[in-house]
Amino acid sequence: MPDSVIHFRAVARHFDDVIAVGGVDLSVAAGCFVALVGASGSGKSTLMKMVNGLEQPTTGQVIFAGEDVSTQPPAKLRRRIGYVFQSIGLFPHMNVAENIGIGPRLSGQRLGDGRIRALLELVELEADMTSRMPDELSGGQRQRVGVARALANEPELLLMDEPFGALDPITRDALGERVRALHDALGLTSIMVTHDMAEALLLADRVLVMDAGLIVADETPAALLAGKGGEIAQGLVAVPRAQAEKLAAMEREGSRS
């Protein structure tokens, strides 16, 4: 498929006798926003890390932009793939501008002040944030800087692993919508790991559900809401649906009293 940015071909990753990823075949089309959901330990992070070379498949191949990831130099992958991983935070000894510019700097390029201001603007942060240190920012601001850093190299692919996990619900909602708007405006291809099925349904074009190292559902949000995707996917959809129903019932009760 020429318009696919990434292909997984029978990709498995074992850690001794633990099968983290058990044989995944998957293609992601250019321009698609994919959410990857599933229980803790189902293999989501391991699958993502095999895209940018942080983990290597035990068997199978990950193909990015037509080439096997294992044959591409790490620096080239870093330039073409932006990532926001909760486990890989900002560098604490670098200010905001230095954090945003680290990717280009590693490839021998210096980001100008104008470009840094433009990146801050993309994630709706004030231009005077540039000299702040990470510990002088709120969690939401740090995640915004993380997104700006991931976009600094104008990546073709954006990988996000629980990017908004530690944020309060209002900030999380706002940042999710901002990232989706950026995805559309910049013509990105994005894959986002989340534990939150509601977030996946609201933001993604395509929702993948992982269970025990395998992708057990691959549906659009509309198809999932219409009951497709099988038992595990429907178990995850049931949670936000039940919450929405309870809230609607409370609202009805409230309007009667």
Ligand SMILES: Nc1ncnc2c1ncn2[C@@H]1O[C@H](COP(=O)(O)OP(=O)(O)OP(=O)(O)O)[C@@H](O)[C@H]1O
């Ligand atoms: N470096 C490692 N060494 C050994 N086992 C690992 C390693 N990385 C992951 N695993 C195991 O592989 C399985 C899948 O882990 P992974 O982190 O991919 O799951 P996940 O779906 O991302 O979980 P979570 O939602 O909790 O982040 C787990 O059983 C985990 O313990």
